Amino acid sequence: LPPSTYLFVRSSGFGRLYAACAVVAAVALVSLTSQYVFGGNVLSSVIGEYSYSLAFAFALIYLSRVARVLRGERHTVALTLALAATALSHSIPTLFAVLASAIALARRDARRQVLLSWIVAFGLSAFWALPFLVRSRFMGDINWLYDFELLKLLPLPILMILPWTLAALLVLRAQFGKLALLIALAAVALLSYLVPHGLFAQGRGLPVWHFAVYVWTALGIAAGLQAAWRAQRRLYFTVWASGLFMLIGVSAIQSDIVHKRSGELLSGDAPDMAEYQSLRARIAQLPNGRVHWEYRRTNEELLGARLA
DSSP states (O other): OHHHHHHHHHHTTOOHHHHHHHHHHHHHHHTOOSOOSSSSSHHHHHTTTHHHHHHHHHHHHHHHHHHHHHTTOOOHHHHHHHHHHHHHHOHHHHHHHHHHHGGGGGSHHHHHHHHHHHHHHHHHTHHHHHHHHHTGGGSOOOOOOOSOOHHHHSOHHHHHHHHHHHHHHHHTGGGGGGGHHHHHHHHHHHHGGGSOTTSSOGGGGHHHHHHHHHHHHHHHHHHHHHHHHHHTOHHHHHHHHHHHHHHHHHHHHHHHHHHHHHHHHHHTOSTTHHHHHHHHHHHHTSOSSOOOTTOOSOHHHHHHHHHO
């Protein structure tokens, strides 16, 4: 994710200082511990959500090419391959990437490339995506985070950097044009809460929202540092530098939690491990077949879906 973030920020038209600060933000994101079931961070990858993290990184590569297209360049092949890789990794980041890239449809010179990338990329990934969609009625009905919860959107690590996030509104106002795709990603993440229940877990938008907040903050810090340095305003430079150190500090504090929690999850020392091992032993006694893990629909509904 950090290299993809660097590419995304540079392709959006920002300089190396901005991209370097954004990488710090991406590291803070992957060490986030407030949620680890929705994807996009180290803990979620430890428990098996690595496909979401891969897709998110591919989505940023795709959006970096979209940013180049918006600047008048031609990247049809790169657009198509990046979106196909995203679609083959995870469906939700693919959906967010497509919706965010839709802002390019307003530009005639970019519209053809983006639309062509959608068609060809989904054609290349159809061998996997179509059977997946056709059989989606047999998937686990995991109803996570239906309600809008402010504490989920603004966990403690983000609250700690919130002053710099808000200050970024001022220092980045002259560069809003470069931030179009980042703002679109944030909007898509928030709008995912309006999706009807049952299509997908709304919490899947949290990693994208957190990414947008962290990167927005990092870009504001970079702009503040640059302006303070040019104006030789030591006080302002110190204020913005403290924001960067806060990002680094948040990541460092969380990394220790990630290390301990990952070790617990991977070592089998979790408190409920005995119950889990007992369940595995019971499943091993059953005839060959599939187990619908975390499946919440009733047997009657499942049988009806199979008959249909």
